[in-house]
Amino acid sequence: MMKIFLIFSLLAPVFGYANDCGLIKVRSMYEKSVSSESVTENLIEQLNSCPESTVLDAYMGAAQMILAKHAWNPIRKSSLFFSGKNILEKTILRNFDAIELRFLRLTIQLSIPSFLGYKSSIEIDKQFILSNYLNLNDVDLKTRIKSFIINSGCFTQSDIKYIQL
Numbered sequence: 001m002m003k004i005f006l007i008f009s010l011l012a013p014v015f016g017y018a019n020d021c022g023l024i025k026v027r028s029m030y031e032k033s034v035s036s037e038s039v040t041e042n043l044i045e046q047l048n049s050c051p052e053s054t055v056l057d058a059y060m061g062a063a064q065m066i067l068a069k070h071a072w073n074p075i076r077k078s079s080l081f082f083s084g085k086n087i088l089e090k091t092i093l094r095n096f097d098a099i100e101l102r103f104l105r106l107t108i109q110l111s112i113p114s115f116l117g118y119k120s121s122i123e124i125d126k127q128f129i130l131s132n133y134l135n136l137n138d139v140d141l142k143t144r145i146k147s148f149i150i151n152s153g154c155f156t157q158s159d160i161k162y163i164q165l
Contacts (some may be wrong), residue, residue: 021050024140026059030104031144033063034111037070054091058101061087065108085118099132103145110154126155133163 026043033040040063047060064084071077088108092101106125109118129145136142146163149155 021046021053021056023055026056027140027144030059030062030066033066034069037067040067040070054095054098055100058088058091058098058104061085061089061091062104062108065112069112081112081116099129099136099145100138100141102128103141103148107148110152122154126159130155130159130162134165 026046029039029043029046033043043063044060044067047056047063050056061084064080064087066084068077068080068084071080088101088105092098092105095101102121102125105121106129109122109125112118129149133142133145133149136145149163150160
């Protein structure tokens, strides 16, 4: 029996069973994608192999917008950005009360140039995240949001004190 398990474990990557759609891995890759085109491409590839999920769809949209940052061709850059924006916005419209989706949008809006005209939800998302932060049960997400609030420079000292209650 142990031999069968070992053989399956070794062959699983070959047959595609090693697909890791775990949210913690996706979140970690997303954080690293900002500074690495290869990580962004790997994240998109990973998300393409995952079953459909609201949260993963939002990560796909955000990852496409980040990939636009790494693209050098202006047409590709624009196409990636607006395609990703469309995915993210549609996902948020269907799940407006999902803190993780609003957090993703906030991270994107704070990191892109203003000439793209995608900054209109910053204050709304900040308030939504602060209003729902203390009730968040996902420890990993809560830790990531807390770190972002403390380090992003877009939240007030009062906001930072509030989340540290």
